[in-house]
Amino acid sequence: MPEMIGFLKAKQAVLDRRQEIVADLKDLLPKGCLISEERELKPFETDAFLAYRQVPLAVALPETTEQVAAVLKYCSRYGVPVVPRGAGTSLSGGAIPQEDAVVIGLSKMSRILDIDLFNRTATVQAGVTNLNISEAVSADGFFYAPDPSSQLACTIGGNIGMNSGGAHCLKYGVTTNNLLGVKMVLFDGTVIELGGKALDAAGYDLLGLVCGSEGQLGIVTEATVRLIAKPEGARPVLFGFASSEAAGACVADVIGAGIIPVAMEFMDKPAIEICEAFAHAGYPLDVEALLIVEVEGSEAEMDAMLQRIIEVARRHGVTTIRECQSALEAALIWKGRKSAFGATGRIADYICMDGTVPLSQLSHVLRKTGEIVAGYGLRVANVFHAGDGNMHPLILYNINDPEDAARAEAAGNDILKLCVDAGGCLTGEHGVGIEKRDLMLHQYSRADLSQQMAARAAFDPEWILNPSKVFPLEGRPAA
Amino acid sequence: MIVHFEPASAEGIASVVRSAAAERVTLAIVGGGTRSGLGNPVRTDRTLSTRRLSGIVSYNPAEMTMSALAGTPLAEIEAALRAKGQMLSFEPMDHRPIFATSGEPTIGGVFAANVSGPRRYVAGAARDSLLGVRFVNGAGEMIKAGGRVMKNVTGLDLVKLMAGSYGTLGILTEVTFKVLPIPPAAATVVVSGLNDAEAAAAMAETMAQPVEASGAAHLPESVRGRFLDGALPDGAATVLRLEGLTDSVDLRAEKLTAALSRLGPVSRLDAEATRLLWAEIRDVKPYADGTRRPLWRVSVAPSAGHQLVAALRLQTGVDAFYDWQGGLVWLRMEADAEAELVRRYVSALGGGHASLVRAADDVRAGVPAFEPQAPAVAQLTERIRARFDPARIFNPGRMAANA
Numbered sequence: 001m002p003e004m005i006g007f008l009k010a011k012q013a014v015l016d017r018r019q020e021i022v023a024d025l026k027d028l029l030p031k032g033c034l035i036s037e038e039r040e041l042k043p044f045e046t047d048a049f050l051a052y053r054q055v056p057l058a059v060a061l062p063e064t065t066e067q068v069a070a071v072l073k074y075c076s077r078y079g080v081p082v083v084p085r086g087a088g089t090s091l092s093g094g095a096i097p098q099e100d101a102v103v104i105g106l107s108k109m110s111r112i113l114d115i116d117l118f119n120r121t122a123t124v125q126a127g128v129t130n131l132n133i134s135e136a137v138s139a140d141g142f143f144y145a146p147d148p149s150s151q152l153a154c155t156i157g158g159n160i161g162m163n164s165g166g167a168h169c170l171k172y173g174v175t176t177n178n179l180l181g182v183k184m185v186l187f188d189g190t191v192i193e194l195g196g197k198a199l200d201a202a203g204y205d206l207l208g209l210v211c212g213s214e215g216q217l218g219i220v221t222e223a224t225v226r227l228i229a230k231p232e233g234a235r236p237v238l239f240g241f242a243s244s245e246a247a248g249a250c251v252a253d254v255i256g257a258g259i260i261p262v263a264m265e266f267m268d269k270p271a272i273e274i275c276e277a278f279a280h281a282g283y284p285l286d287v288e289a290l291l292i293v294e295v296e297g298s299e300a301e302m303d304a305m306l307q308r309i310i311e312v313a314r315r316h317g318v319t320t321i322r323e324c325q326s327a328l329e330a331a332l333i334w335k336g337r338k339s340a341f342g343a344t345g346r347i348a349d350y351i352c353m354d355g356t357v358p359l360s361q362l363s364h365v366l367r368k369t370g371e372i373v374a375g376y377g378l379r380v381a382n383v384f385h386a387g388d389g390n391m392h393p394l395i396l397y398n399i400n401d402p403e404d405a406a407r408a409e410a411a412g413n414d415i416l417k418l419c420v421d422a423g424g425c426l427t428g429e430h431g432v433g434i435e436k437r438d439l440m441l442h443q444y445s446r447a448d449l450s451q452q453m454a455a456r457a458a459f460d461p462e463w464i465l466n467p468s469k470v471f472p473l474e475g476r477p478a479a
Numbered sequence: 480m481i482v483h484f485e486p487a488s489a490e491g492i493a494s495v496v497r498s499a500a501a502e503r504v505t506l507a508i509v510g511g512g513t514r515s516g517l518g519n520p521v522r523t524d525r526t527l528s529t530r531r532l533s534g535i536v537s538y539n540p541a542e543m544t545m546s547a548l549a550g551t552p553l554a555e556i557e558a559a560l561r562a563k564g565q566m567l568s569f570e571p572m573d574h575r576p577i578f579a580t581s582g583e584p585t586i587g588g589v590f591a592a593n594v595s596g597p598r599r600y601v602a603g604a605a606r607d608s609l610l611g612v613r614f615v616n617g618a619g620e621m622i623k624a625g626g627r628v629m630k631n632v633t634g635l636d637l638v639k640l641m642a643g644s645y646g647t648l649g650i651l652t653e654v655t656f657k658v659l660p661i662p663p664a665a666a667t668v669v670v671s672g673l674n675d676a677e678a679a680a681a682m683a684e685t686m687a688q689p690v691e692a693s694g695a696a697h698l699p700e701s702v703r704g705r706f707l708d709g710a711l712p713d714g715a716a717t718v719l720r721l722e723g724l725t726d727s728v729d730l731r732a733e734k735l736t737a738a739l740s741r742l743g744p745v746s747r748l749d750a751e752a753t754r755l756l757w758a759e760i761r762d763v764k765p766y767a768d769g770t771r772r773p774l775w776r777v778s779v780a781p782s783a784g785h786q787l788v789a790a791l792r793l794q795t796g797v798d799a800f801y802d803w804q805g806g807l808v809w810l811r812m813e814a815d816a817e818a819e820l821v822r823r824y825v826s827a828l829g830g831g832h833a834s835l836v837r838a839a840d841d842v843r844a845g846v847p848a849f850e851p852q853a854p855a856v857a858q859l860t861e862r863i864r865a866r867f868d869p870a871r872i873f874n875p876g877r878m879a880a881n882a
Contacts, residue, residue: 118683119780119806141687163632174630176639177607192855197780198831199599199806202850203860203878204648205606208639212632232689256541258564258660297689301727356628359542388629428630436633443633444623451622452635454866458859470634 005434007054007468010100014057014080021080022058025102028070033108035059044085044103048150048341049093049435051351051405056083056097063108065183065191065221072219073189075102076464082187083466084215086127086158089150091341091352092433094162094214098468104219106157112136113222119197120227121180126157126220130164133225142227145172148429149338157220163212165429167337168294170387171262172228174429176211183222184210187460196224209455214431215466217459231296234262236333237306239313240287240320244268244370244382247289248362250316251386254293255359259308263294264387265337268366271344271383271394278343281336282329284320291386292337340383341394348379349399351412351435355419356390356428365422369393369415376411378404390428391419417442432470440472453477482509483525487532489613489621489652495527496650497619500870508646508874510550510585514574516837517592518645518877519848529587532652535559537627544610544627546655549587556586560658568659569605570596570757576767577774577837587651593643596761597694597720600803606642608657614641614649617868627655640863646874647882648867662722667694667748667756668735672714675699675785679805681742683781685719686804688738690731694720694757697785697801702765707756712746720757760802766811773816773838774809779831781806790824791817818846825850849878857881 014021022036035041036058046053057080062068075082081101088095097103109125112132116122117140122133130151133144147166148154154164160182165174172178181195194207201207210217241247251264267275267283267290276283283290291313295305310321324330336343344350357365366382373380373395384392393415397408416426416436420443426436440449453471457463463476484506486492499506505523509515510530529550536546540563547556553571560566571594573584588594590612595604611625624637641648670681678697685692698706698716706716721731736745748756766774779787784805791797796813810821816838825833832850835843852860861881864871876882 116780116782117687118680118782120683120686121780141689163636165630169630173603173607176636177603186855186859190855192853192859194856196830197783198778198829199604199803200778200832202832202834203852203856203882204863205593205639205643206856206859208606208636208642211639212636216635229687229689229691231691252541255543260660297727298730300730301724304724304726356630358539358544358628360539385630390628390630423626424628425626425631425633427633428628429632431632432634440634443626447620448622448624449634451616451620451624451867452637455635455637455640455863458862458866 005052005438006473007098008473010098011079014100018057021078024074025058025060025071028074029060029062029067033061033063035061044097047088047090047093047095049091049096049433050399052093052096052434054096054098056101056103057099059103059105061105061108065185068104068219068221069185069189069191071102071104072185072187076187076189076462079462081467082464084161084219086155086161087129087153089154089158090162090433091354091430092427092435094431094433094469096434106155106221109221116197117142121197121224122227123222123224124156125222127155130154130156130159137227141230143230144225145178145228146175149341156223156225160211160220160223161213161215162429162431165385165390167263167265167385169385170264171260176208178226179207179211179223180226181224182207182210182220184218184220186218187462187464214433214470216456216470218465232298233302234294234296235302236292236294236324236330238283238320238322238333239291239293239318240284241289242287242317242319244289244366245363246316247291248366248386250291250313252359252362253312253316254309255387257308257312259305261293261305261309261387262296263292265292266382266384266386268382270379270381271340274343274347274381275336275340278339278346279332279336281332283336284322287320292333344381344394348396350394350396351408353391353393353395353412353415354427354430355416355424356388357419357422357424359389361422361424362386362389365391365418368418372414372418373411376407378408378411389424413439434469437470438472446475449475481526482528484527485531489532489615492527492650492652493615493619493621496615496617499525499872500617500619503870503872505872505875508650510588511552511583513578513580513582513584514588514592514594516578520843521874521877523875527650529585529650536653540565543658544655545658546627546653547586548653549585549651551586552583553586553589554583564661565658566661567608568598568602569608570598570761571605572596573762576762576764579769586654590642590654591644591646591651597696597757597802600806601693606639609638609642609654610657611655612638612641612651613653614651616649617870617873622649625655629657645877647864647877650873664725664728665720665722665750665753666728666732667753668719668721668732668739669712669746669748670717670739670743671712671746672743673717674715675788677742678715678717679782679785681717681739682804684738685735688735690721690735691723692719693722694718695804696760697805699800701798702800705765706759707752712744718756720753763809765800766809771837771839773812773842774836775821775833776836777808777810777821777825777831777833779806779808779825780829783828783831784808787824787828791820794820816842816846822850847879852879
């Protein structure tokens, strides 16, 4: 049985000073912005990676950048670890705290500061939800492109921390491609600004380094993002196949033919059944695999692109093609897809993998994934962003059975190694967190990781920020 | 250019670097040398070229990715892509015309300087297409970062950090990047006779419509005649590029024409003229004049570009044209570089990045090529530099005194 993932050993000196730290932080924050009662700390003990939980020392909920700075300055001065948190929807444990850590939650910083349609930018506080941005500009015909499935809840600060993706990234890119600037607080309380409404900034691409750094380089408090004009129309179309391999091969051939739909999502039979039972989206139940392909533009443009996709799909023996007839139907199709994880959670506990593979390897990796999971005596549902090769096998298990949990974790590790060995990577959009931390050496050499840690140390020399995450605990530089 | 080292392998580069670091021998890192005018002038003990590290390592058109050794000529890469109907979406600019340099630009140089063109404002810069790198750091270690898949958040994104670091953090030995299909059709809608402010508004209006313009530039009357051998219609030209499937481009061009015709005469360029025009915009044709008159590349918010030029015109002799919806301003000064003035106005207009791309040697010696950074950011820069190249042997001073 594999060992469970470890956290850094709590600093006894910090735990011993708990009362004092709580009192000091209360002084730095407005009333009601510091949580220290055991019962109230409970909701912060984990995130959407439910396999692990730890109650933090305290939770700070600052209302301003200055307050974030004050808390960080204090914590770095006394060596108190800090774990940043947005909405707590991380699937890799990015926001799971540790016993000796102060969680800095950005939920109270949820104001939209500036909408600039001339320059197509929105500047928002880090606690604003992903969907809020699109909703704020929708009436004017714009949207914010990255759309993680948790977009109703997840915050832009968390999206930046994880460089989040989503279904529509095939055409529009992930967070890093849509982020123009941030205001952030460094470990010692220094406030810096990177980027802004101009596309280029001087110097190293620190904005690019910060995006996806999992809260290890600083805490982002404000962000400026790019807005895009909404297409005239969009239409998801369902393509059913007799096998997962055929669907996977079709995806690769669509892209290979130079067609880039705005989204291309994959579901296998177990995923279709789970999502259909939840959303009643009208997914065909008599197919082994389903692609949701979204095209956009004017009616004529959508028809033209669809025609080309249908030609490719026919070559792969597509058995069902269903165009939706109404906006309601389209909304249901996406609701079903975006609820996939939640719907799965209704029938079983699951862990969700996030490896990305080259498109030519999709079919192979899908088949091997099935074999691996079956080999551990477990079940798997596959629902993922096929167009960019970003796979999400959901391994179903029983969280209350430790042996089952250990088997699920082992199966997950095997799948991620399979992805890396197929020329891919451990995580495409969920982040390393604690979940994949100990697999980093499968993808990178010691020297590669040391270089990443060296960059990290330039921002946080004492490893105050989210220190249990991303990098294996062994082989770290001495602080 | 005297090249002292020209290793033919990454291992060879690593070995040169290890000895150089031990002896504190500074190295100028060059590819084709066509862009060596970018950044601050650098004086080093030796030069190391990646030129012999050449060749496409892998290219899978169906996966839309390519890997190439850093010294591979850009021309070779673009030809291989074209043969499969693909392209680099970020349209890297060719610096030879404005610098009057010769030689072959390399793919490593493109990414080291994050060189991008007109499509950058919608399709991203070179850094957005870069998926993975291999490089030799200042300790002579061979490091890899990123990979060859489209989505990858495994660890810190050193790929972005390496893009645009001008060889000061490491020597790129191999790059893996995303490519896109060449759109089957293209056209340019031209609105004639708008002043700079009106043009900015027309470009913003275009970007607010669902027409997916992939180019938005404004060529004032002073430069208009330099494009397409004077074939653009009379008056300043506001040019809007549409790309995609043939029917779709036609439809969108009609839609855009209908929306903009109230502003002035609207005409249309065909695919061939479109290709030429945007290559000329990309390569800054009006200022490829064989002179060394100061040339600035200014990145600001699109609404600020024309305001910057208007403010400068009241104080000094300046000529300008705009790309990126008005947010990229190419400024050619008549005489003095006016660095203090340019940077003061950029900052007053909401900030951005004014970089001095070209000037006489004595001017370049006295003006930081890149926008000076806030102290806390400059400190971070210095700390990063120190952790990648502790002996400070790579291109010292190229980006800033501390980098």
